[in-house]
Amino acid sequence: MEKVTRIAGRAAPLDRADVDTDQIIPASYLKRLERTGYGDGLFSAWRKDPAFVLNDARYAGASVLVAGPNFGCGSSREHAAWALRDGGFRAVIAPSFADIFRSNALKVGVVPVRLAPAQVERVMRAVEADPATEVEIDVAAGRVRAAGIDAALDLDEFTRWRLTEGLDDIGLTLRHEADIAAYESRRPTWLPQVAGAPAAEGSARSATAEKSRGNT
Amino acid sequence: MPAACAAPTIVSALATRTGTTLAQKVWAKHVVRSAQGEPDLLYVDLHLVHEVTSPQAFDGLRVAGRKVRRPDLTLATMDHNTPTDDKRPDDLAQKQIEALVRNCEEFGVRLYPLGSPEQGIVHVISPQLGLTQPGMVIVCGDSHTSTHGAFGAIAFGIGTSEVEHVLATQTIAQARPATMAITVDGALPREVTAKDVILGIIARIGVGGGAGAIVEYRGSAIRSLSMEGRMTVCNMSIEAGARAGTVAPDDVTFAYLEGRPFAPKGTAWERALDEWRSLATDDGAAFDREVRIDAASMRPYVTWGTNPAQAEPIDGAVPDPDAIEDGAKREAARRALAYQSLRPGTPIRDIAVDAVFIGSCTNGRIEDLRAASAVVAGRRVRSGMRALVVPGSARVKEQAEREGLDRIFRDAGFEWRNAGCSMCLGMNPDVLRPGERCASTSNRNFEGRQGPGGRTHLVSPAVAAATAIKGAFALPSDLR
Numbered sequence: 001m002e003k004v005t006r007i008a009g010r011a012a013p014l015d016r017a018d019v020d021t022d023q024i025i026p027a028s029y030l031k032r033l034e035r036t037g038y039g040d041g042l043f044s045a046w047r048k049d050p051a052f053v054l055n056d057a058r059y060a061g062a063s064v065l066v067a068g069p070n071f072g073c074g075s076s077r078e079h080a081a082w083a084l085r086d087g088g089f090r091a092v093i094a095p096s097f098a099d100i101f102r103s104n105a106l107k108v109g110v111v112p113v114r115l116a117p118a119q120v121e122r123v124m125r126a127v128e129a130d131p132a133t134e135v136e137i138d139v140a141a142g143r144v145r146a147a148g149i150d151a152a153l154d155l156d157e158f159t160r161w162r163l164t165e166g167l168d169d170i171g172l173t174l175r176h177e178a179d180i181a182a183y184e185s186r187r188p189t190w191l192p193q194v195a196g197a198p199a200a201e202g203s204a205r206s207a208t209a210e211k212s213r214g215n216t
Numbered sequence: 217m218p219a220a221c222a223a224p225t226i227v228s229a230l231a232t233r234t235g236t237t238l239a240q241k242v243w244a245k246h247v248v249r250s251a252q253g254e255p256d257l258l259y260v261d262l263h264l265v266h267e268v269t270s271p272q273a274f275d276g277l278r279v280a281g282r283k284v285r286r287p288d289l290t291l292a293t294m295d296h297n298t299p300t301d302d303k304r305p306d307d308l309a310q311k312q313i314e315a316l317v318r319n320c321e322e323f324g325v326r327l328y329p330l331g332s333p334e335q336g337i338v339h340v341i342s343p344q345l346g347l348t349q350p351g352m353v354i355v356c357g358d359s360h361t362s363t364h365g366a367f368g369a370i371a372f373g374i375g376t377s378e379v380e381h382v383l384a385t386q387t388i389a390q391a392r393p394a395t396m397a398i399t400v401d402g403a404l405p406r407e408v409t410a411k412d413v414i415l416g417i418i419a420r421i422g423v424g425g426g427a428g429a430i431v432e433y434r435g436s437a438i439r440s441l442s443m444e445g446r447m448t449v450c451n452m453s454i455e456a457g458a459r460a461g462t463v464a465p466d467d468v469t470f471a472y473l474e475g476r477p478f479a480p481k482g483t484a485w486e487r488a489l490d491e492w493r494s495l496a497t498d499d500g501a502a503f504d505r506e507v508r509i510d511a512a513s514m515r516p517y518v519t520w521g522t523n524p525a526q527a528e529p530i531d532g533a534v535p536d537p538d539a540i541e542d543g544a545k546r547e548a549a550r551r552a553l554a555y556q557s558l559r560p561g562t563p564i565r566d567i568a569v570d571a572v573f574i575g576s577c578t579n580g581r582i583e584d585l586r587a588a589s590a591v592v593a594g595r596r597v598r599s600g601m602r603a604l605v606v607p608g609s610a611r612v613k614e615q616a617e618r619e620g621l622d623r624i625f626r627d628a629g630f631e632w633r634n635a636g637c638s639m640c641l642g643m644n645p646d647v648l649r650p651g652e653r654c655a656s657t658s659n660r661n662f663e664g665r666q667g668p669g670g671r672t673h674l675v676s677p678a679v680a681a682a683t684a685i686k687g688a689f690a691l692p693s694d695l696r
């Protein structure tokens with residue numbers, strides 16, 4: 001992941017609660033095999049409405065999205081975070097985020113910025129009144145500055161460290177390989193194992209040997 | 217359990233109460249590493265994989281020269297973008313399907329592909345194989361992984377980067393969630409099903425009501441549900457924003473599991489039973505949040521809006537946004553009614569429906585199909601109605617056909633399909649046309665979820681079936 005130390009720029013106001021992942025990117029756009037190329041799908045249904053905020057030229061090039069509570073609810077699709085990133089967004093400011101979206105966004109380097117509802121409201125109004133309003137998310141210093149607000153960035157130390165260093169999570173975990181191996185040696189033996197058989201053979205064998213007893 | 221288990225640290229305001237919850241017990245048994253200021257590293261007992269959220273993860277492994285650490289704890293199938301009729305997938309879908317086949321071959325992961333007798337919706341096949349067991353940690357690149365919590369497992373959805381992480385390390389880094397109890401006590405009224413229980417819960421606590429928590433569903437009404445009913449309830453935990461949903465394992469759980477292909481056998485079964493019986497929440501344990509609901513207050517529900525909390529009893533009417541106090545909820549209700557093309561005050565039973573979808577990981581199991589078929593037997597779907605039954609897995613389909621349910625559905629005018637997600641998500645050929653109104657047994661009624669411009673109403677299988685016959689929302693008892 002790229003290092004994320006500071007995000008500064010203009011913001012687009014999306015004053016809706018419970019913006020779900022099917023709005024951020026509908027399932028019909030999820031057929032790609034890559035992690036990029038999702039910009040077309042970003043809010044594709046809402047963008048058909050000429051009055052939708054992201055069709056407003058004054059917000060073109062915004063790098064921050066300001067939204068209502070429970071942003072990103074619904075599916076686990078990381079494509080939602082990819083689509084936001086492909087659409088130029090580096091951060092989303094909202095009163096709350098759905099858990100899986102939040103963790104996906106952090107993996108992708110799109111920073112979920114949680115502020116108190118009244119603070120989000122203030123940023124929202126400022127951005128609506130003046131699209132040139134600058135918003136700054138200083139990840140390194142752990143501050144959010146916008147519309148006269150100077151608030152602490154609601155990210156724990158560990159997460160900020162990962163972001164600012166651009167660390168690979170898998171690499172981090174593999175430093176604890178010995179702990180994983182030790183855990184594995186203690187797992188109960190009766191836990192199920194799916195034989196790692198090649199695809200075709202696996203399904204053919206399962207058809208006979210693992211006769212399901214039906215579903216009663 | 218062996219000493220792998222770090223002692224459970226219970227962060228609770230009610231530290232004076234002693235005891236541990238189900239979720240805390242399962243969590244503690246899976247901590248590989250715990251460090252101050254860092255998320256816990258949890259071991260994953262089972263990783264389920266499907267075609268849509270995995271290709272980038274396998275690519276990541278390839279680029280970094282990594283292997284799948286435990287192919288024996290990984291299972292793949294295809295369900296999301298696969299057609300459920302006998303037609304070919306579209307080119308893009310086909311590419312994803314081929315990528316999954318290639319990836320599984322290259323990395324040695326067992327795959328149940330299209331046409332395999334074990335293929336189906338990922339959350340339907342794992343329980344029916346007996347792979348989903350109490351006390352496990354189960355993850356999948358799909359938010360409805362919460363389904364598996366019905367067995368007393370901790371099961372949650374993850375994104376593609378996390379899929380890659382689990383493939384490479386068989387672990388997942390997770391901050392410890394809060395615990396939440398939702399207790400439904402008492403007898404459920406007639407015609408109230410598991411689907412209505414969870415719709416009723418979400419209507420009460422809201423789409424963010426479970427945020428940050430692992431919910432444990434408790435109480436006599438939950439205990440009285442079959443395993444399939446409990447799966448329906450846990451499935452929609454994510455619709456309340458919860459990280460996961462659980463039900464303590466009991467004799468219903470064990471009876472369901474015994475004899476399934478991957479369930480432990482012989483002495484291993486006995487040892488597993490001892491372990492599973494110890495998982496239930498201790499009597500003195502405290503939850504961070506608690507909600508109590510009287511089962512008698514539950515009704516058969518129909519969602520009218522575009523989030524799953526926007527539901528009304530079928531006896532009710534479309535609400536008037538002006539009467540909603542909370543400003544954000546009022547605005548959301550206005551938008552929802554505009555999208556759904558509904559007028560406030562319209563009785564739910566007066567809403568005419570164009571399509572009925574019976575299926576999905578919420579309600580695509582054999583009991584769901586039995587319940588629906590009992591309603592439609594000897595009747596005909598309303599003329600002009602498009603009605604689909606899509607079994608959740610090839611095994612469910614086979615079982616239903618053995619019981620003659622396919623005949624009942626076909627004779628009534630339903631299409632009888634192959635297993636898959638079908639019209640749940642608007643990704644494969646089964647989509648609503650713009651403006652089409654659908655009674656659906658699935659889990660999400662977001663704008664365009666079932667196809668651009670489509671209008672979704674979430675209901676139980678029994679209500680979906682009665683609605684197909686009547687042409688407007690109906691209970692089975694309305695048909696007499």
Ligand code: SF4
Nearest residue numbers: 360576577637640641
């Ligand atoms: S049936 Fe629907 S909710 Fe379930 S896994 Fe498939 S797409 Fe997701």
